[in-house]
Amino acid sequence: MGKVFKYGENVDTDVIIPARHLLTTDPDALAKHCMEDIDAEFADKVREGDIIVAGKNFGCGSSREHAPIAIKASGVSCVIAPTFARIFYRNSLNTGMPILESEEAVQKINAGDEVEVNLKTGEIKNITKGETYQAEPFPEFIQGLIDNNGLVNYTNQKLKEDE
Amino acid sequence: MGMTMTQKILASHAGLKEVKAGQFIEADLDIVLANDITGPVAIKEFRKMGAESIFDKNKVALIPDHFTPNKDIKAAEQSKVLRQFAVEQNIENYFEVGEMGIEHVLLPEKGLVVAGDAVIGADSHTCTYGALGAFSTGIGSTDMAAGMARGKAWFKVPSAIKFELVGKPSKWVSGKDVILHIIGMIGVDGALYKSMEFMGSGLKHLSMDDRFTMANMAIEAGAKNGIFLVDEKTEEYMKEHKNKNKAFKKKIKKYEPDQDAVYDETFVIDLSKIRLTISFPHLPENTKTIDEAGNIKIDQVIIGSCTNGRMEDMKIAAKILKGKKAAKNMRLIIIPGTQDIYLECVKNGYAEIFIKAGAVFSTPTCGPCLGGHMGILAAGERAVATTNRNFVGRMGHVDSEVYLASPAVAAASAVAGKIAGPEDL
């Protein structure tokens, strides 16, 4: 369960983690600057398990994997949006940063609500409002990637098979 | 059921006769690319995967272009990771400063991508090579690592939007104006998860450099890739830019969409109606034509980047700047995309025109495009840039502004001190 930080549409990778901070690959160093260009207080306020809810096309812009890495390292347990930019979508799944797509959840959840998500079923529970929303389930292939704990393990498996 | 150009390339690289939109496939890759920001992360993941050697030393390209020539110690450390890995893995296509260029300008120039290829790059503008009739798309560092290890990537086969280009663009109107117009029309998520496929009788009026610019910005409409039908101009370009490495023979394959290919939507774009177009802050979809721009005073102009740092862009800028001076207190920064373009500008006198106009004319780098170095904005400052993104804080301070435009508008604006077209001078 976590508290919700809510943002608008088209949250881009430049505000999630600005390029001026891309001189490191250390997740904790990146987390310190996560979201700072749209929400200077985010890094201070966010707690383990909190959830980001945002408008359509979340994560648009660059391919920097530093974006989902920074969000994950800041303690966020899930990002919920109606749609995600496609590279961000891939990067999240590949790096094990949970995301869910639900238009309804985004419309009904307010900033500060307490929300609980079930990644397996896609169920999103709004504890504050006593409501439940259903996110799109992942296709089988993606679920396999998630079950494998991301692309690193998947590739490790495949490399062994290739031998 | 018929397939789009993109679907045909994906099918052939997955060893399948047919693919459908929405299907998950694993495809063989012809080139796998990373830069000094995404490369170090990819190398870390590559090791975590337990991989020891890359799948093919000719098919991995590593290009330190973002913070290079290294802007500080941290940048130097990142470049070092890239360089050491290139040496360790005996990577043919590692380009050191001095032979380097901005990745998406350099790869086609070196003949490393040709029509029919499937390419991934840990950089969102990898979609640029669609101009050559290749399938190419941006991915993240973990995908890059898996690509280096196995020469394969997973894809969800995209559906597509067709852009039927007709008519001839009027004077000064370039590929940049066409793609900004399209993004203004469909929005920054207008092609989300999809291919943008460009064809039609108007294609012949667009140079290869125009097409590179357009394919480059497909990502700014959310697209997975942009791709152009191959014609004589494409073939001529590939002939002129053959890869010199004999061990690395590229096979050119032209794909046309099937007669009954399914497109989600078709837009007919009359090139003759497109005006000089500018994207206002802070989203590429906030477009206005030059007549609607109003009186916007600016502090800086950037001509360069993987969108508009090619020879034709330099030529247009030189034509406008010849014998003129940048406005007082204007910072005009011109950055050619590759060493070859840089040298050409020196040889044909463009460098002199630029410097006499009061410009900074530098070695290739991404530099200011991503707010890295070489022209960062202070609070309250405004820039006209030929780059591709005008997000909050993209070129510097969160209270600065970036206006995206063609080289013609950028050069004219530098002289006028405010947003202007070449006809306004």
Ligand code: SF4
């Ligand atoms: S020029 Fe800009 S958009 Fe292109 S690769 Fe470099 S940073 Fe990215």
